[in-house]
Amino acid sequence: MTEIPTRAARPAAITATGLRKSYGDKTVLDGVDLHVPAGTIFSLLGPNGAGKTTTVQILSTLTGADAGQVRIAGHDLATSPDAVRSAIGVTGQFSAVDKLLTAEENLRLMADLRHLGKARGRRRTAELLEAFDLADVARKVSMTFSGGMLRRLDLAMTLMGGPQIIFLDEPTTGLDPRSRRAMWQIIRDLVAEDGVTIFLTTQYLAEADQLADRIAVLDGGRLVAEGTAHELKRLVPGGHIRLEFTDPAAFERAARTLGEVSRDEDTLTLRVPSDGGVRSLRSLMDRLDAQAIEVAGLTVHTPDLDDVFLALTGQTVPTQTPTQNQAQKESVR
CATH class of the missing domain: 3.30.70 (Alpha-Beta Plaits)
Known part of the structure; x- marks a missing residue:
């Protein structure tokens, strides 16, 4: 992996050492090391099949690793998975909103799943509806919502339990530019105002460029480079x-x-x-x-991140086509 000096150390929200995962004779992750400081946005980039989704599934307890050590919010993933689940939230590429329910009902359902209690659940629901600009449509059935509104509701549901770390897997796929920029601002505010740590996977390189404090490039199950957007761009000649x-x-x-x-x-x-x-x-x-x-x-x-992506992976920016089946749409709340 291309080595780039890191900034002054912060407490780690996520650390992984020697992460490995295979399916049959296919190695998906081959010794991945990660260090994500608390209160930052970390973006994982890579072509389709590089292992991004597998990485998120392991870190969010949806699947087990074959080898490696992981600590999330100070908890050992192997020995304390329940503690890890209590500290994290996941917003997947595919919305987990129940479109037959209203926005308010979706949030109250998450409050019940989080065992918040009736009074606290209603209070938190009202706070999130207001924070995500959904108060005016709180009692409308979610199937009538635009893509941007659904993504905001999906993220609001993730925040019901007050997670310290949020995994965002392709959070703006399918959104128009205006809705995408609105989601970017929500993500920035979560970090700046609430101190949340964001682990972002995306195929919109401009998204990583705009949001991420640090970016790692995964290719063939290995990290091939890591640094700030500016540091990665300086790896590519042509400026x-x-x-x-x-x-x-x-x-x-x-x-x-x-x-x-x-x-x-x-x-x-x-x-x-x-x-x-x-x-x-x-x-x-x-x-x-x-x-x-x-x-x-x-x-x-x-050079921009497109040039970096091509230089490091030998591939152009991947197309925005869903690759995961219905069974992979689940999210840990």
């Missing part, structure tokens, strides 16, 4: 700064000053290799200023 000129003389002087650059004589532009960082940009501008060279325009181009 550059594009300089635009209106004066041919300034264009030529800049080309001589900067050395090895790509030239476009027709548009009077130079392409200078760069990691896109502030330090390299400042150095470039200092060199141009020292020669009194005036630049008409400047654009920084850095």
Whole structure:
């Protein structure tokens, strides 16, 4: 795995060491190590079949590992699975909302399953309906809801038990851009205001880029890289700064000053290799200023997560097609 320095240590919400899982002669996870600090958003990326769903199923107690040690919220997964279940919530790719019930009835059902008691359950239901902007439709049957409303209700149901850690498996699949952005803000608020830890799997790379404090890339059952979005992007060559000129003389002087650059004589532009960082940009501008060279325009181009995904896995971004059968739609609440 590509090693990238970690930030200052925080208490761990999730740790896994040597996680292994096989089905017959097919190895799905081959020695995966994870460290997810509390109060952060951790995103697991990978192509279809990489082992993302299996990882979530193991960490959320839905299936057992063949080998490895896991601690969730301080509890050993193998010896204290009930304690782990009490500390976590799971919102799966497929909604667990009962569409024949109202939003209020779905939440009260979760309150009963969590043994909150009648008064506390009603109070918590009202709080969640308000927090997720569902109070006005609380008594409407859920089958009339839009996709975004269903996802909000699904996440609200997950929060009924006050989990410390939430596993979000493809949380915005099928949502329109506006609903997706609204869900992103809800996820950010859960972390910033409530201190919840989010373990996110997604195939929308922009989602991981927007949300995740750290991102791990899983391929062939192994972690091949981990770091912040910026750190991962710097692993991929191709970053550059594009300089635009209106004066041919300034264009030529800049080309001589900067050395090895790509030239476009027709548009009077130079392409200078760069990691896109502030330090390299400042150095470039200092060199141009020292020669009194005036630049008409400047654009920084850095590789995005699509480029990272392709470089690390050899595959393009996977398509958004459901791959799990009905039996895998269950969620631990």
